[in-house]
Amino acid sequence: MIPASRAGGNRAPAATASRPGERRSAVTSCPGTANRPARSLCQLADCATFFAVDQERRGQWLRGVLDLCVLALLHRRESYGYELAQSLDASGIGPIQGGTLYPVLLRLQRTGLVSAQWREGAAGPARKYYRITPAGAETLRRTAVDWDAFASGVGAVLREVQTR
Numbered sequence: 001m002i003p004a005s006r007a008g009g010n011r012a013p014a015a016t017a018s019r020p021g022e023r024r025s026a027v028t029s030c031p032g033t034a035n036r037p038a039r040s041l042c043q044l045a046d047c048a049t050f051f052a053v054d055q056e057r058r059g060q061w062l063r064g065v066l067d068l069c070v071l072a073l074l075h076r077r078e079s080y081g082y083e084l085a086q087s088l089d090a091s092g093i094g095p096i097q098g099g100t101l102y103p104v105l106l107r108l109q110r111t112g113l114v115s116a117q118w119r120e121g122a123a124g125p126a127r128k129y130y131r132i133t134p135a136g137a138e139t140l141r142r143t144a145v146d147w148d149a150f151a152s153g154v155g156a157v158l159r160e161v162q163t164r
Helices: 044-076 081-090 098-110 134-162
Strands: 114-119 127-132
Touching: 044 081, 044 098, 044 114, 044 127, 044 134, 081 098, 081 127, 098 114, 098 127, 127 134
Parallel strands: none
Antiparallel strands: 114 127
């Protein structure tokens, strides 16, 4: 398991208080304006709290799907770590730090789902290229079906909220 601090941010406090005995939610109305007066200004601490919570959620989601996404990218073609990180970012998943990606690649390699080979770079240092193995392709196929069913269920629940 990748620690939250390495997969997308620090844990935000559960609640903050501005006066003794008063509790405020850690997630404020800062990012949206629907619940704020038109002239109200976003408080910096409130924004930081919201984004810390958002990053924690993103980190939790990544821990659940990053292996699957890496296998899917390697199913398209072999690649090296930096290129995989760029592809993940370009696909909309967001930036992935090396401290998050390389442990995933190592775990996939140790479990036999990917193989790795060092190659000399044309204009730079050698790179470690990763390729999906037949066992990795089978795992990807099965897990992609499972993920699709799970994501469809989550989507159905969230669509109910969006239509209200």
